[in-house]
Amino acid sequence: MNGNRKNGKTRNYQAEAYRMKALLDSNILIYLGTDKAAQIENVLANNELNVSIISKVETLGYHKLSDKEKKFLNMIFERINVIHLDEDIIKSAIHIKQQRKTSLGDALIAATALTKKLTLVTNNTDDFKNIRGLKLIDPLTGVL
Numbered sequence: 750m751n752g753n754r755k756n757g758k759t760r761n762y763q764a765e766a767y768r769m770k771a772l773l774d775s776n777i778l779i780y781l782g783t784d785k786a787a788q789i790e791n792v793l794a795n796n797e798l799n800v801s802i803i804s805k806v807e808t809l810g811y812h813k814l815s816d817k818e819k820k821f822l823n824m825i826f827e828r829i830n831v832i833h834l835d836e837d838i839i840k841s842a843i844h845i846k847q848q849r850k851t852s853l854g855d856a857l858i859a860a861t862a863l864t865k866k867l868t869l870v871t872n873n874t875d876d877f878k879n880i881r882g883l884k885l886i887d888p889l890t891g892v893l
Contacts (some may be wrong), residue, residue, distance in 0.1 A: 758836075769797070771796050771870045773829075777871060782821045788889060790824055792886070799829060799830045803834075803861070809823070832865060838864050844860075851876070862883060862884070867882065870886050871885065871886075872890075
């Protein structure tokens with residue numbers, strides 16, 4: 750085993766090295782309710798999952814959301830950590846918007862990932878690729 754004993758417990762550093770702390774973008778939440786779910790779940794399995802309160806507003810606030818979709822999304826939000834805005838996220842979002850043209854939602858989501866040191870899981874990597882320091886992964890294309 751690749752581990753180290755400390756305080757009578759063995760830690761498996763090899764397994765920990767592959768554990769991703771992820772922030773799911775709104776599009777990924779939507780795709781989890783489609784035929785793309787299995788592919789996304791393969792990438793997300795055994796990882797720490799988080800979502801920004803902004804993604805909760807974006808997905809549940811969609812005006813054509815069906816009752817079935819609403820129920821599905823609410824189930825997701827009950828099971829994963831929802832990160833609320835704080836002063837550090839707001840300052841980071843302001844900095845992002847000052848550096849490049851980006852939507853308020855994308856700036857806040859990117860700022861959440863940066864501030865909380867999370868990898869942003871999105872199918873819209875083009876919207877975020879020029880934000881310095883932001884780690885991205887697209888589970889549908891495998892692009893890192």
